[in-house]
Amino acid sequence: MKYTSTFFLPLLLCGTVVLAALVNAAPPPAPDDSASQLIESLGCRGCHRIQDFGGSQAPDLTAIGTRLTTAEIAEWLMTHPRPGDSQMMPSYSTLSAEDIDKLSSYLYNLR
Numbered sequence: 001m002k003y004t005s006t007f008f009l010p011l012l013l014c015g016t017v018v019l020a021a022l023v024n025a026a027p028p029p030a031p032d033d034s035a036s037q038l039i040e041s042l043g044c045r046g047c048h049r050i051q052d053f054g055g056s057q058a059p060d061l062t063a064i065g066t067r068l069t070t071a072e073i074a075e076w077l078m079t080h081p082r083p084g085d086s087q088m089m090p091s092y093s094t095l096s097a098e099d100i101d102k103l104s105s106y107l108y109n110l111r
């Protein structure tokens with residue numbers, strides 16, 4: 001009896017530590033999760049650098065919120081390309097208003 005408990009107790013403790021580590025490893029749900037998923041699925045980083053990574057063919061959007069307001073970013077997404085804009089960025093004007101809101105407030109708040 002004594003032998004069993006000195007053998008199993010450390011084992012049990014080990015298991016608890018491993019379990020706790022696994023639970024901690026799961027990333028906390030970020031409130032802007034769906035916005036960053038949109039950015040991935042729409043391929044914005046193919047051209048734009050956003051925070052840590054992305055392309056260099058287009059302006060870095062990390063600090064876009066220091067130049068444009070949320071409404072101006074939304075306006076860009078809804079109306080691009082206007083006469084005079086470069087034709088490189090595709091039109092995203094068919095996105096839902098909800099998605100445009102998510103993207104523009106996410107980008108604005110990166111600053």
Ligand code: HEC
Pocket residue numbers: 039042043044045046047048057058059061064073076077084085086087088089090092103
């Ligand atoms: C094929 C390349 C490409 C893709 C993909 C792309 N963009 Fe762009 N974007 C550009 C270029 C080039 C510009 C520079 C302005 C222009 O076109 O006149 C730009 C400009 C912008 C601007 C205005 C920046 C400023 O400094 O005024 C915003 C905001 C923006 N893009 C957001 C996005 C978002 C959000 C996505 C994804 C939904 C996206 N872009 C996808 C190429 C791209």
